[in-house]
Amino acid sequence: MISSTATHHPLAGNSKNGAKAPTAVELATARLKSAGLRITQPRLAILGALSRREQPTTIEQIHEDVGAGNCDLVTVYRCMAAFEEIGLVRRAFFHNGTALYEINLGQPTRYHVVCKATNRVEELDPAVSEELRRAIETVQEGLRARGFAEVGHIVEFFGVSPQSARLAPVAAVPAVR
Numbered sequence: 001m002i003s004s005t006a007t008h009h010p011l012a013g014n015s016k017n018g019a020k021a022p023t024a025v026e027l028a029t030a031r032l033k034s035a036g037l038r039i040t041q042p043r044l045a046i047l048g049a050l051s052r053r054e055q056p057t058t059i060e061q062i063h064e065d066v067g068a069g070n071c072d073l074v075t076v077y078r079c080m081a082a083f084e085e086i087g088l089v090r091r092a093f094f095h096n097g098t099a100l101y102e103i104n105l106g107q108p109t110r111y112h113v114v115c116k117a118t119n120r121v122e123e124l125d126p127a128v129s130e131e132l133r134r135a136i137e138t139v140q141e142g143l144r145a146r147g148f149a150e151v152g153h154i155v156e157f158f159g160v161s162p163q164s165a166r167l168a169p170v171a172a173v174p175a176v177r
Helices: 024-034 041-052 059-066 073-085 126-145 162-167
Strands: 089-095 098-103 112-115 121-123
Touching (some): 041 059, 041 073, 041 098, 059 073, 073 089
């Protein structure tokens, strides 16, 4: 009889050196378990949809990605609230009254700017984001020193992108008499 130690289980790590980097969903699943939350098919589907998104997204977009047949909208709202409570997702910013979410697996907070003309989202330059992170941490440390607990922040940037400004019709200027 031939015995093998190889396994094809998706969590086994089948790379050459025996160590496979965990996927975003695997990391998120471990966070759910450590927080005492059950691992359900809807939660896995939502985490998968979130991990595929490169930019902050709405709950409705996540629901669309998951598919209405796999999970209802109320479940997505409830899961996102639970994920946010344990720090697995963060609200990136609000736009037109809508909360946008992104997965939080311990990476530094990403900051974005939203074009008011097109709703297009762009990530800020990494150097600018790092400078902003340092300034925010200084403020948060100061608040904690004053006794504040559970300190958080939301930073929102909105503007009209250069591309949108070039495409916008020029307002008619009344002739001066």
